[in-house]
Amino acid sequence: MPTPMPMPEPVGRFGRFGGRYVPEALIPALEQLEEVWRKAVVDPAFTGELERLHRTYTGRPSIITEVPRFAEHCGGARVLLKREDLNHTGSHKINNVLGQALLTQRMGKTRVIAETGAGQHGVATATAAALLGLECVVYMGKKDTERQALNVARMRLLGAEVVPVEHGSQTLKDAVNEAFRDWVANVATTHYVLGTVTGPHPFPEMVREFHRVIGIEARQQVLDLVGRLPDVVCACVGGGSNAIGIFHRFLDDASVRLVGLEAGGSGVESGKHAARFSAGVPGVLHGAFTYVLQDEDGQTIESHSVSAGLDYPSVGPEHALLRESGRAEYRPITDVEAMEAFRLLARTEGILPAIESAHALAGAMQLGRELGRDAVILVNLSGRGDKDVHTAAEWFGLIDERGTVTAPPDGADGDAGPKGMGPQQ
Amino acid sequence: MSVSPIIEACRAEGRAALIGYLPVGFPSVAGSIEAMELLVRAGVDIVEIGVPYSDPVMDGPVIQDAAVRALEGGVRLADTFAAVRAVRAAGAGALVMTYWNPVLRYGVDRFAADLAAAGGDGLITPDLIPDEAADWIGAADEHGLDKVFLVAPSSTPERLAAVTSRSRGFVYATAVMGVTGARSSVGDAAEDLVVRTRAVTDLPICVGLGVSTGEQASQVGRFADGVIVGSALVRCLTEASTPASGLMALEELVRDLAAGVRRGRS
Numbered sequence: 020m021p022t023p024m025p026m027p028e029p030v031g032r033f034g035r036f037g038g039r040y041v042p043e044a045l046i047p048a049l050e051q052l053e054e055v056w057r058k059a060v061v062d063p064a065f066t067g068e069l070e071r072l073h074r075t076y077t078g079r080p081s082i083i084t085e086v087p088r089f090a091e092h093c094g095g096a097r098v099l100l101k102r103e104d105l106n107h108t109g110s111h112k113i114n115n116v117l118g119q120a121l122l123t124q125r126m127g128k129t130r131v132i133a134e135t136g137a138g139q140h141g142v143a144t145a146t147a148a149a150l151l152g153l154e155c156v157v158y159m160g161k162k163d164t165e166r167q168a169l170n171v172a173r174m175r176l177l178g179a180e181v182v183p184v185e186h187g188s189q190t191l192k193d194a195v196n197e198a199f200r201d202w203v204a205n206v207a208t209t210h211y212v213l214g215t216v217t218g219p220h221p222f223p224e225m226v227r228e229f230h231r232v233i234g235i236e237a238r239q240q241v242l243d244l245v246g247r248l249p250d251v252v253c254a255c256v257g258g259g260s261n262a263i264g265i266f267h268r269f270l271d272d273a274s275v276r277l278v279g280l281e282a283g284g285s286g287v288e289s290g291k292h293a294a295r296f297s298a299g300v301p302g303v304l305h306g307a308f309t310y311v312l313q314d315e316d317g318q319t320i321e322s323h324s325v326s327a328g329l330d331y332p333s334v335g336p337e338h339a340l341l342r343e344s345g346r347a348e349y350r351p352i353t354d355v356e357a358m359e360a361f362r363l364l365a366r367t368e369g370i371l372p373a374i375e376s377a378h379a380l381a382g383a384m385q386l387g388r389e390l391g392r393d394a395v396i397l398v399n400l401s402g403r404g405d406k407d408v409h410t411a412a413e414w415f416g417l418i419d420e421r422g423t424v425t426a427p428p429d430g431a432d433g434d435a436g437p438k439g440m441g442p443q444q
Numbered sequence: 445m446s447v448s449p450i451i452e453a454c455r456a457e458g459r460a461a462l463i464g465y466l467p468v469g470f471p472s473v474a475g476s477i478e479a480m481e482l483l484v485r486a487g488v489d490i491v492e493i494g495v496p497y498s499d500p501v502m503d504g505p506v507i508q509d510a511a512v513r514a515l516e517g518g519v520r521l522a523d524t525f526a527a528v529r530a531v532r533a534a535g536a537g538a539l540v541m542t543y544w545n546p547v548l549r550y551g552v553d554r555f556a557a558d559l560a561a562a563g564g565d566g567l568i569t570p571d572l573i574p575d576e577a578a579d580w581i582g583a584a585d586e587h588g589l590d591k592v593f594l595v596a597p598s599s600t601p602e603r604l605a606a607v608t609s610r611s612r613g614f615v616y617a618t619a620v621m622g623v624t625g626a627r628s629s630v631g632d633a634a635e636d637l638v639v640r641t642r643a644v645t646d647l648p649i650c651v652g653l654g655v656s657t658g659e660q661a662s663q664v665g666r667f668a669d670g671v672i673v674g675s676a677l678v679r680c681l682t683e684a685s686t687p688a689s690g691l692m693a694l695e696e697l698v699r700d701l702a703a704g705v706r707r708g709r710s
Contacts, residue, residue: 030575040544040571042502044596044621046603186508192499199501204622206598303545303571304499316521317549319498 031220034343036336039219040303041199048206053221055125060228065121072117076150077107079114079232083240084400088367089380093387096394099244100370101237101265103401110373110402111233111261112143116212118229120147123210130154130209134198136163136191136257137328137375138170139402140214145179147212155179158197162189163327170406188321191257191331195305215258216335219306223335230264233399238268241397249397251276251386255378256349257293257328259335261401266347276348279338280382282324283351293322294351295334296342309336325354325410326374328402356381358414361404373402374410445565446590447490447537447613451648451669454489460665460705462487463650464698465541465674466681467494468527469519470510475687477530479694483677486695487702490537492568492672493527497543502570504622506675510682521546525562532563539592539613541568547580556583566590566613574610581610592616595641597633608645614670615641619653635667661704671705 031037039049059065073079081102090098103111116133123131131153135141141157148155157174161183164171174181187193202211216223216230241249252269254262256279269275284292292298295310302311304319312320312332324330341347360380365371372380376399383396390396404411412418419425447461454461464483468476480491496511496519503511524540531538540559547555547567559567566589572580574593584591590613595604598621608615619634634651641649650670655661661671680697684690 038576039573040576041573042570042596042618043573043594043603043607044598044618046573047598047600186505187498187512196499196501200504200622203502206621300549302548303543305501306571311545313545313549315549317497317546318515319545 031224033223033337033340036301036307036309036339037220037223038308039306040308041219041306042203044203045206045219048202049219049221051126052122052210055122056221056225059122059125065125069118069121073114073232077113077117078105080236081105083237083244085244086364086368089364090387092363092367093384093396094390095392096387096390096396097245098383098387099241099249099395099397100400101233101397103233103261103399104370104372104376104403108139108143108146109405110139110143111230111264112140112214113146114232114264115214115226115229115260116140116143116147119210119212120151120153123153123212124151126210128208128210130156130205131212132156132158132198132201132209133212133214134158134191134194135214136160136194136330137326137373138163138167138174138406139328139373141179141181142170142173142177144212144214145174145177148179149177156201157181158184158194158201160188160190160194161185163191163194166410167327167406169409190321190327192319192322199305215260216263216337217258217305217307217309217333223307223337226260227263227267227337230260231267233261233264234266234268237265237397241395245395247395248272248275249395250274250390251278251394251396252399253278253280253379253382253386253396254399255280255329255375255401256334256338257282257331257375259338261399263335263337265399266341270346277341277346278382278386279347279349280352280378281349282322282326282329282378283353283356284323284325286353287351291323292351293324293329293331295332296349297351299332301339304333307333307336309339310334325357325414326378328373328375329378350382350385352378352381358411360384361411362415370400371404371408372400373404374407376401445560445563445588447539447565448648450489450537451614455669460668461489461650461670462661462702462705463490463492463652463670463672464488464677465492465494465672466677467496467507467510467514468523469496469514469517471513471681471687472517473519473523473526476514477527479681479691480527480531481534482691482695483698484531484534484536486698488536488698490539490670491531492539492541492674493524493531495521495524495540495542495546497546500543504675506679506682510678521550525558528559528562528564538564539566539568539590540564541570544569544572552579553583556587556589560587560589564589566592568592568616570594574607577610584612594618595637597621597637601640601644604641605644608641608647611645611647614648614650615645616672617641617649617651617668619651619655619664622653634664638667658700658704661701662707665705671701673701
């Protein structure tokens with residue numbers, strides 16, 4: 020037998036998490052991506068172009084909004100929102116996608132594919148593809164195409180092909196599987212614009228770097244506004260990209276608690292949730308070793324959430340390290356708690372948040388009540404709620420399942436609480 | 445154990461080995477084992493015993509559909525070992541093809557020990573590259589099991605050398621860039637990949653992805669040490685109106701494939 024060649028050390032680890040658990044066919048593409056990316060981030064032509072796009076296209080820096088009327092429901096703590104919802108395309112997703120689209124051009128590839136749950140990442144990818152003249156195909160679970168029909172229409176208007184995935188749970192997990200399949204077959208011409216901080220190395224690290232701008236801006240903005248650092252930073256965690264983006268600049272600030280809010284769905288004890296840190300165990304899914312909802316045979320368990328964007332059985336590997344090291348905390352928020360926070364922010368501040376972001380707001384309500392009036396809580400408002408209007412209107416009984424406007428519940432104005440598809444589901 | 449002696453024996457006969465894939469648990473655990481035993485009787489040299497998995501990113505719709513139905517039917521990971529014992533008893537090599545998470549969850553050392561105890565020859569791991577496989581390589585070496593890693597048309601010379609140097613049994617050459625599934629032609633990429641892989645290893649090289657007929661098996665058998673057939677076999681079972689007609693179609697196809705590898709180099 021020949022002498023074994025020296026094997027490269029495993030790359031892209033966050034402690035024991037991360038890695039590259041993908042077919043060999045994709046390894047050269049991942050190596051190319053890493054090489055091109057590492058050169059680009061130190062190339063002023065690349066960083067300058069990305070900065071110009073952020074300033075003139077995305078709308079960065081995004082602002083900070085203090086929300087005193089909402090804060091009355093948070094134990095009186097000061098609550099500040101980092102307004103990623105005001106970015107072009109309506110969420111933080113554009114930060115990452117513009118970076119990856121520019122890298123696609125640098126790699127000489129002409130086609131991008133993406134997966135999407137709530138549709139925000141798909142819309143952002145379709146937008147960047149239109150801007151840079153790239154062909155774009157977006158995979159989306161069939162169930163998600165139905166609950167996020169508006170975003171499907173947006174992607175198609177932007178020129179993207181949207182492929183409904185009918186396998187498995189027909190949600191984000193299955194869209195990711197399908198995107199991987201496409202990528203294996205078309206890797207020579209195609210870049211997979213992965214939408215969050217998971218997947219094989221270098222995606223978790225690279226996507227984080229594209230989102231670090233959130234925390235860099237927010238930390239300075241809070242210092243300017245309050246004169247000190249926040250006590251807590253709250254962010255929702257599906258794959259975890261908006262959370263890692265805002266957390267990262269605060270990692271060395273020991274006084275700042277970093278709290279990620281997962282989708283608790285109908286409650287962790289119900290089994291219908293996406294609370295990976297509460298109910299998952301370490302394993303491999305979609306290219307990374309991280310926390311995964313799985314059964315005792317290692318089969319992925321389907322997740323559930325009122326929020327399509329958080330409805331995912333795995334989580335970024337860097338979050339797994341932050342959790343195991345104790346640097347960040349993760350809590351589940353139920354659908355009911357998230358929708359109550361959604362309603363409160365709309366009614367008290369005139370802001371409709373994405374239902375994903377409403378999980379972070381619900382976390383702020385919990386933490387504010389725990390910490391009291393002297394606390395300063397920074398919440399990453401990762402996206403706006405336009406895409407979720409149908410879901411929310413159904414939840415609160417303002418429309419029926421066919422989308423028909425119903426009479427105000429109880430003859431009032433919707434304050435009566437969840438109706439329609441609410442928590443009884 | 446190892447499949448090397450089987451491939452060597454085929455080589456001595458002047459032909460490529462025929463390797464057939466079926467998933468455990470479809471249409472049932474007993475039904476899948478019956479089908480695997482039939483594969484051996486009809487001329488398969490090595491059975492690739494598939495572990496159904498919820499997220500099979502390397503598989504096309506035919507195998508994914510069978511895996512989903514197997515999981516819905518209640519197949520368990522431990523059923524794999526019953527299939528291994530049956531294949532071994534039928535007289536063929538028994539390699540398990542599995543995505544990595546089920547093994548990880550079961551326990552790498554425990555899986556290796558149980559596989560060896562059942563008479564298995566080793567593992568084919570489509571989403572585990574050698575770079576990430578230190579635990580598996582250690583366990584496989586301890587239990588004398590084959591480590592079948594994959595190479596692809598996109599693999600660089602450096603990757604081919606690194607991957608093959610960690611392989612044991614044979615090297616799995618994926619004939620096309622894509623997922624599993626029968627194709628009308630295997631294409632030139634397969635032969636090119638085999639030639640490039642032979643330049644860096646003495647291990648047998650078996651070609652999979654896309655082979656579905658005796659004629660294709662004959663073509664591939666001219667340049668490869670083994671011909672791997674999966675989706676075409678699975679389709680015999682998924683498209684059959686009755687289990688009996690599925691087994692008949694399966695037997696007919698395997699005999700055609702077995703004849704194909706036997707005329708490959710004549």
